[in-house]
Amino acid sequence: MISPSKPYLIAPSILSADFAKLGEEVERVLASGADVIHFDVMDNHYVPNLTFGSMICKALRDYGIEAPIDVHLMVSPVDSMIEQFLEAGASIITFHPEASSHIDRSLQLIKDGDAECGLVLNPATPLHYLDYVMDKVDQILLMSVNPGYGGQSFIEGTLEKVRQVRQRIITSGRDIRLEVDGGIKASNIRAIAEAGADMFVAGSAIFNQEDYKSAIDAMRAELALANGE
Numbered sequence: 713m714i715s716p717s718k719p720y721l722i723a724p725s726i727l728s729a730d731f732a733k734l735g736e737e738v739e740r741v742l743a744s745g746a747d748v749i750h751f752d753v754m755d756n757h758y759v760p761n762l763t764f765g766s767m768i769c770k771a772l773r774d775y776g777i778e779a780p781i782d783v784h785l786m787v788s789p790v791d792s793m794i795e796q797f798l799e800a801g802a803s804i805i806t807f808h809p810e811a812s813s814h815i816d817r818s819l820q821l822i823k824d825g826d827a828e829c830g831l832v833l834n835p836a837t838p839l840h841y842l843d844y845v846m847d848k849v850d851q852i853l854l855m856s857v858n859p860g861y862g863g864q865s866f867i868e869g870t871l872e873k874v875r876q877v878r879q880r881i882i883t884s885g886r887d888i889r890l891e892v893d894g895g896i897k898a899s900n901i902r903a904i905a906e907a908g909a910d911m912f913v914a915g916s917a918i919f920n921q922e923d924y925k926s927a928i929d930a931m932r933a934e935l936a937l938a939n940g941e
C-alpha cells in the first residue's frame with residue numbers, strides 16, 4: 713500500500729494545515745512532493761487537545777484524496793476509533809499501547825480491516841511495549857515531542873531511541889517502517905535518518921511555510937545526503 717521503492721517517506725501532519733480549506737491544503741502538499749498524509753487525532757483525554765475524527769478522514773477521501781492516510785490515534789480507548797477510521801478509508805492506523813486495554817486485539821482489528829498497523833511510543837514510554845508485537849506491526853512511530861501540540865522542539869534523546877528501535881527491527885528480520893514525529897525540520901532530518909528512521913512527520917516545518925515544495929525539497933536534499941547520494 714505504501715510505496716516500498718522510496719528509502720524515505722515524508723508525511724506532512726495536517727495538524728498545522730489551514731482547516732478552513734483542508735482539501736486544498738492536502739492536494740497542495742501532495743503536489744509539493746509529500747508521500748503520505750499524517751492525520752493527528754486528539755481527544756482531550758489521552759492528550760490535552762482536541763482535533764478531528766473519522767468524518768474528516770472520510771471527507772478527504774470523498775474529496776478525491778487517494779494518497780495513503782496515516783492515522784495517529786492519540787485517544788483512549790482506541791478500539792471504537794479504529795473501527796471508525798477503517799470505515800473512513802485510513803491506510804495506516806497507529807495507537808499508543810498504554811491507551812489500549814488489549815494491544816494485540818487492537819492491532820489485529822486494524823489488520824482485519826486491511827489497514828497497516830503500528831504502535832506509538834512517547835518520549836518516555838519504554839521500548840518493552842514492542843516485545844511481543846514485532847511479528848505484527850507494520851510501523852513503529854516514535855514521538856520526539858510530548859504529544860498534543862504542533863510546533864514543539866525536537867527532544868534530542870529520541871535519537872538514541874531511534875537507534876535502539878532500528879536495531880530491534882533488524883533483529884526481527886521484518887520490513888517495519890520507523891516513523892519519527894515532532895519538531896522535525898530540514899536542519900535535523902538528516903541526523904534522524906542516520907539514526908535509523910525512514911518516515912518523517914513534519915507539520916509546522918511544512919505548513920507554516922509559504923512554499924510547501926521548497927520546504928519538502930529541503931528535507932529531501934538532507935535525506936539524500938543521509939542516503940549517501
Ligand SMILES: O=C(CO)[C@H](O)[C@H](O)COP(=O)(O)O
Nearest residue numbers: 725859860862863895915916
Ligand atoms: O503528533 C503531533 C503532536 O502530537 C504532531 O504530528 C507533531 O508534533 C508534528 O508537528 P510539528 O512538526 O509542528 O512538530
